[in-house]
Amino acid sequence: MQMSQALVDLAPLVPAGTRMVIVHGVATSTRQRLASLLPEATVHDLTDLADLADTAGTSGRAGAEPPVGADVAAGAGPVHGAGPVRGAEATAGAGLAAGADLAVMEVASHVGQARIAAELLKLAYHLREGAVLLVVTARRLGSARQLNTLEGMFGAAEVAQRSGSAVVLRAVRGPEVRATADATAAAPTVEAHLLGYDLRFTTGAGLFSKSRIDDGTRLLIEALPPDHNWLDVLDLGCGYGPIGVAVASRWPQVRVAMADIDPAAVSAARTNAGLNGVGERCQAHLSDGTSALADRRFDAVLSHLPTHVPKSTLARLIDESANVLRPGGELIAVTASAVDLRDRIASTFGAVEVLAESQAGTTPPYRVVHAVKTEQPRR
Ligand SMILES: C[S@@+](CC[C@H](N)C(=O)[O-])C[C@H]1O[C@@H](n2cnc3c(N)ncnc32)[C@H](O)[C@@H]1O
Incomplete structure (x- = not known):
């Protein structure tokens, strides 16, 4: 977190007796402060928790009803407006859901209120009634709007602390949580026919x-x-997982690892694997490049490469792809045609071919390239 979070004193805001904490987007320093304030507590990251679609049984877990309204947060069904998130009894046995005493979220940059609202709703789903939610943010990042969102969801919320540019918002989870309009707007659903599957x-x-x-x-x-x-x-x-989920759907022998640096993408990809019935074989990982998967080996790396990243990052992603491929493994990557990575891929893999190009008139035009790891990568 870049803002002056060091100024925020979480100690008076952490409820006594907290045993289970759920965090989202918090800096390492905040996590360390929580650990020292609550040495007995377990701390979970929202990104690592089962998503709401999982608890709805789409990944095979039985006995847990989806909380009304929470499926809106996960986009697991049609958006049907505000509804109460039911209490612990409705979600018992569904992992951490409705079990945490405290949630702490840091909003570090302008990610948009819709996304913040959707993430708050996910956090709320994992809180027991009476649990405390703290949002560490800054005025310049729209803390007033976030306060409004919290009030809409929880019925009441307050500015619990101001310190320098930092603001801490606090809400207590009551018997119900309402999915606010901004949260529901954050979870559109895309339907697509891919590789023969709806x-x-x-x-x-x-x-x-x-x-x-x-x-x-x-x-x-x-x-x-x-x-x-x-x-x-x-x-x-992987983004929200269209490539990985389509591949796992089409080829039932394939195990897919999906990786993204964005926690929201990982969360959505995980949800979508479950939604499409491939959650067992298609797992999402929070990972900068292949860092979280460096010990794994793959027969194919498929990537719609990010282009709004430095060239050095793209080069690293290409090299890391080669490193995690087995000999004979294939890299299939797409970029906008203007971002021509063929030379760079060839310099790692030895050769590269074009598999497909957009039809004329597509904006922007794209190019799909293919390379095979024939030997140890050159870099
Ligand atoms: C062009 S999008 C493709 C998303 C998805 N595969 C799709 O086709 O819809 C590129 C994705 O790469 C992710 N990304 C950017 N830098 C990354 C990195 N260093 N490591 C892993 N993922 C990264 C972005 O968060 C984004 O989701």
């Missing part, structure tokens, strides 16, 4: 191509070889 994706504010499957993504999916011997596939920069 698939449904919950997306979210701030995610890449949140309203439709991107043309480049579709071009890559349609360019995949129909016959292959892949068992382990990495979807690098």
